[in-house]
Ligand code: 5AD
């Protein structure tokens with residue numbers, strides 16, 4: 117009889133994809149089957165995030181909880197970014213943890229579960245084959261890693277220390293994986309990397325020049341791929357060639373994440389982002405002028421060390437000018453071993469909270485305006501999720517979530533829907 121695996125995932129889409137790889141590896145090499153019951157599990161894994169302090173604190177509260185509820189002899193493992201960052205200290209602090217496997221070491225998971233005390237956290241580890249056994253959460257949208265690690269040195273960010281140097285996965289491996297996903301029915305491909313539009317800069321072998329734009333072109337030649345999404349691109353690498361491809365290639369979904377972080381050129385410089393307020397605005401204007409229906413999302417950090425009232429006004433100014441469809445906003449959180457954590461001019465927490473609220477309130481207004489524009493329009497929806505209340509949901513090409521009354525037959529289908537009602541973060545409609 118198979119053993120049972122319970123796995124909890126914190127953090128970003130990269131982590132969610134790593135979780136799929138962990139499940140596949142443990143299923144096919146170690147005979148584990150997934151369970152949603154912690155108490156039944158023979159192996160409990162938490163795939164962690166370290167981008168801010170909060171998810172790190174969550175790791176230790178969850179570990180305490182696992183230890184209390186686990187059945188006798190159930191193993192506990194810690195994977196992901198906090199595993200990379202804290203390594204053996206995790207076992208020191210929580211001695212009942214059996215193994216620690218970092219975000220760059222997923223291919224070592226199958227050995228680690230068999231050897232108590234394993235700590236695998238080498239961030240220079242090159243995933244040698246990049247290929248894992250197959251498991252996907254969704255039959256319809258397939259996440260595919262195109263690069264690992266990050267070559268930037270943003271002064272606030274811990275990720276280069278947890279996911280290591282940037283390396284591009286060879287295109288032939290990516291294309292093969294996409295073929296495999298389409299054979300199992302996926303029509304939407306979600307390309308993942310820390311800096312997707314820097315793709316092709318670093319391969320582990322010598323090869324001809326190959327860019328992200330070329331990768332998009334090659335993927336769109338696969339007949340069964342109907343939609344291509346990607347995250348995250350870096351504003352610095354959004355050259356005209358890339359924007360041209362984004363605008364003109366019908367298979368590329370017209371939704372794009374353009375992480376701003378701050379609207380102040382001075383703060384951007386202190387963050388070492390490599391672009392100015394003007395460059396950012398120019399890129400967004402260019403995208404909007406070429407793709408009128410585009411939906412743009414962003415990340416914003418408020419309260420970065422030294423951020424003055426004036427700097428923050430620049431952030432509000434960019435928000436007002438671009439009118440983002442979605443903002444992921446964060447209060448700056450000092451991370452160990454980052455340059456920003458050594459800066460002396462920290463912003464008072466109360467001020468940072470006020471700024472966060474201002475961003476949230478302004479964004480709500482824009483969201484309402486932008487979502488209202490959908491009402492009475494007909495949009496094409498790719499349905500991918502059945503809800504318990506007789507509703508089914510999916511996304512438009514430009515990544516608005518749409519709910520309709522409907523059943524299972526709609527799953528995996530592209531269907532025209534007339535929007536009848538707009539909410540702040542989703543839409544309701546009827547099939548036409
Ligand atoms: N504090 C707050 N937010 C952060 N992010 C990254 N590092 C930090 C930090 N130290 C945010 C950035 C990034 C997103 C994934 O998390 O906005 O784009």
Ligand code: SF4
Nearest residue numbers: 127128165166167197
């Ligand atoms: Fe993802 Fe960054 Fe969190 Fe790692 S630290 S899981 S890369 S968000």
